[in-house]
Amino acid sequence: MRDSFRTRLGFILAAAGSAVGLGNIWGFPTQVANHGGAAFLMVYLVVVVILAIPALYTELSIGHQAQANPVAALGKLAQRPHRVGAGLGKSVGLLNVGGAVLMLSFYHIIAGWMLAHALGSLALAMQWPEAHLALTTSSLWRDLVFVAVFLVGTGTIVVRGVSNGIEVWSRRLMPLLVVLLVVLIGYIAMQPGAGAGFARYLQPSFAGFSDPNLVVAAMGQAFFSLSIGLGGMMIYGSYLDRNANIGQLAVSVAALDTLIAFLAGLLIIPALYVAMGQGMQVSENGQLIGEAQLIFNVLPELFERMGAAGPWLGFFFFMLLSIAALTSTISLAEVPIAYLLESRQHSRRRATTLVIAVIAVFALALVIWFVPLFAWTVAYVTKFQLPLSGLFYFIVLGWLWSRSNKLKEKAREQWRFRLLFWHLRLVCPLLLLWVFVDVAFAG
Ligand code: PFF
Numbered sequence: 297m298r299d300s301f302r303t304r305l306g307f308i309l310a311a312a313g314s315a316v317g318l319g320n321i322w323g324f325p326t327q328v329a330n331h332g333g334a335a336f337l338m339v340y341l342v343v344v345v346i347l348a349i350p351a352l353y354t355e356l357s358i359g360h361q362a363q364a365n366p367v368a369a370l371g372k373l374a375q376r377p378h379r380v381g382a383g384l385g386k387s388v389g390l391l392n393v394g395g396a397v398l399m400l401s402f403y404h405i406i407a408g409w410m411l412a413h414a415l416g417s418l419a420l421a422m423q424w425p426e427a428h429l430a431l432t433t434s435s436l437w438r439d440l441v442f443v444a445v446f447l448v449g450t451g452t453i454v455v456r457g458v459s460n461g462i463e464v465w466s467r468r469l470m471p472l473l474v475v476l477l478v479v480l481i482g483y484i485a486m487q488p489g490a491g492a493g494f495a496r497y498l499q500p501s502f503a504g505f506s507d508p509n510l511v512v513a514a515m516g517q518a519f520f521s522l523s524i525g526l527g528g529m530m531i532y533g534s535y536l537d538r539n540a541n542i543g544q545l546a547v548s549v550a551a552l553d554t555l556i557a558f559l560a561g562l563l564i565i566p567a568l569y570v571a572m573g574q575g576m577q578v579s580e581n582g583q584l585i586g587e588a589q590l591i592f593n594v595l596p597e598l599f600e601r602m603g604a605a606g607p608w609l610g611f612f613f614f615m616l617l618s619i620a621a622l623t624s625t626i627s628l629a630e631v632p633i634a635y636l637l638e639s640r641q642h643s644r645r646r647a648t649t650l651v652i653a654v655i656a657v658f659a660l661a662l663v664i665w666f667v668p669l670f671a672w673t674v675a676y677v678t679k680f681q682l683p684l685s686g687l688f689y690f691i692v693l694g695w696l697w698s699r700s701n702k703l704k705e706k707a708r709e710q711w712r713f714r715l716l717f718w719h720l721r722l723v724c725p726l727l728l729l730w731v732f733v734d735v736a737f738a739g
Pocket of ligand 1: 314315316317318319320520521522523524525526527528529624625627628
């Protein structure tokens with residue numbers, strides 16, 4: 297029998313765990329700081345409602361209806377035009393499997409940096425300066441070791457399956473993540489200078505809205521943040537029982553993801569202002585200095601200036617990022633694993649070993665040839681794969697999936713569902729096309 301989530305809460309925490317990742321804690325606040333502060337926050341909230349929740353609903357529904365991995369699910373539901381649709385669906389599903397592996401290879405590298413810095417802060421707290429230096433200074437060996445450690449973490453959870461691995465660990469890690477985040481916000485809020493950061497984050501200024509990239513940046517961020525476009529949500533949707541209310545679940549998961557991103561902003565933006573108050577440089581010509589520099593240099597230095605508590609704050613902060621990353625990697629890893637399990641008849645153990653080994657090889661290549669490959673891989677996955685697969689999911693739900701399409705059936709009866717159906721089949725694809733053209737050809 298197919299594995300599945302045991303409880304509704306277990307699913308919500310796992311799906312929110314997939315969504316809450318580096319994109320929330322690192323990506324969202326830096327986007328806020330670079331695109332007009334509170335203006336970005338407001339546009340983001342609108343975009344979540346009109347585009348991201350519909351996309352999440354669509355991806356979850358496809359998995360839920362098909363009760364199968366993305367290759368089989370898209371092949372099954374893309375029924376029109378006859379046969380061609382199924383082939384197209386399977387091809388996009390395979391692209392998702394490949395995209396998930398590529399994304400996992402770079403995501404594990406970044407996650408490894410977070411874990412290295414967490415242990416580095418711990419070493420500082422223990423007054424082991426050499427270990428601190430070795431862990432927080434970038435080197436080939438450090439990166440390789442920590443990619444390996446993180447891969448073992450991902451593998452250890454997913455090899456146990458959905459209910460005993462993914463669900464159990466999401467239930468443990470997500471509450472811990474929230475506690476860490478709240479403790480850090482409380483601490484930073486009490487530092488001198490934090491108030492200006494809260495104002496920048498929460499009080500919109502007209503100037504903030506004048507940024508021409510604001511809307512497209514918000515749409516890209518929302519898509520990435522809700523884990524749409526690689527089949528991660530589709531596979532989780534497939535592990536829900538037949539009676540699940542997908543609309544309600546999509547709204548709950550999106551609300552949790554947005555809440556955590558909002559809270560991360562309450563941490564990082566005031567922290568930047570505290571750092572500025574201490575004379576540290578955080579921006580140049582209105583743009584943040586490099587995002588990596590911000591996380592790995594400015595914030596650790598700020599923590600170090602906070603006396604004895606500093607190294608512990610650093611430890612909590614990087615553990616927060618590591619946990620957020622782990623609950624995302626397990627969902628992505630489930631995409632190729634479920635494919636090997638169901639469509640290629642591997643055992644879970646073999647599928648997990650194979651997938652982890654392939655990610656390890658790709659990650660190794662990315663670490664060794666970092667400069668030519670890393671940025672390219674990130675750009676390919678985030679700028680092409682996510683919007684184009686998302687577009688395809690909308691087309692499947694709106695145009696290609698004919699039999700037992702619940703939304704379509706309801707649209708025949710009630711006008712509000714008709715409105716929603718047309719929103720999904722027309723407005724959302726057009727919005728996505730806009731993001732894709734803008735990002736791919738303009739920047
Ligand atoms: N949502 C994750 C983040 O915000 O970091 C990234 C992600 C995970 C994207 C899983 C796509 C995915 F399937």
